[in-house]
Amino acid sequence: MVYLILAGVLLLAAALSFTAYKVMVGVGGGPIPNLKWLAVGIVAVLAVTTLGMSITIVGSRSVGIQTSFGKYRDTLNSGFQLTPPWSATEEFSTRVQYLDLDGEKDGVQVTFKGGGGGTVNATPRWRIDPDKAGDLWKKYKTFDTVRDKLVNSSAKDSIRVVTANYTPNEARSGEHLRKVSSQVQEDLAKSLADDGVIIDSISVKGITLDQRSQDSLDKIVSANNDIERAKAEQERARIDGETAKIREREGSLTGAALARYCLEVVNNWNVDRNGALPAGFTCAGGVPFTVTNK
Known part of the structure; x- marks a missing residue:
């Protein structure tokens, strides 16, 4: 559309210049060289403008959509393309x-x-x-x-x-x-x-x-954690029960064995690391770690 308007204006100007030149010659006023060459110059400008507006460059990794008067005409590959000067081109990138x-x-x-x-x-x-x-x-x-x-x-x-x-x-x-x-x-x-x-x-x-x-998700996670915790506690209770049965069979749960174990703990107690034993602590009755009040 821009080209057509520009071309129309230039052609009109060239026609008027050449007509004025012919009129001046016809009335005996002698040739008017400036008007003649003005018309020629305008035509030359139109030719250069036409060539310039006919060259289209489509960017790399793109395609050009050529249209004329709002309608699709062709799809152009990347690079230099010659198109009608009144057409337009919209680039569509093919890159990711x-x-x-x-x-x-x-x-x-x-x-x-x-x-x-x-x-x-x-x-x-x-x-x-x-x-x-x-x-x-x-x-x-x-x-x-x-x-x-x-x-x-x-x-x-x-x-x-x-x-x-x-x-x-x-x-x-x-x-x-x-x-x-x-x-x-x-x-x-x-x-x-x-x-x-x-x-x-x-x-x-x-x-x-x-x-x-x-x-809701937090509740599910919490419930699953409770289930896993309960399973772990059941497994630990089962293991403790099995351990107690083994010790009982071995005689390690008798009063004398428990008292001996208690004395070993007291003898190996690290005061610097664990602090002093509680006041009144005794292994009385063969039960380890029993605190008695005196």
């Missing part, structure tokens, strides 16, 4: 792009299986298929719109769909976190394949739970 879905603003809000929610922080890595760049332009017009309206929204949808199959505890575990990343990549690649967007990888960096989910 990084989309940061992170933090309170850009993180993905999700709902887990069984209730509760959280925020998933992830980084999709994607690129445009050069063979389908023209179709992308027809739908979205600019590269930024492809990134923001297509890839961004599709990535968030895939993350929500996949994480809905996991409980908060499952989704945050190392094993399932890798599964979440793999499944999101598969789902997103499938949904964007027809649009000409290739998904190289998805990195799920972490999941932050909301307060409700965190409280």
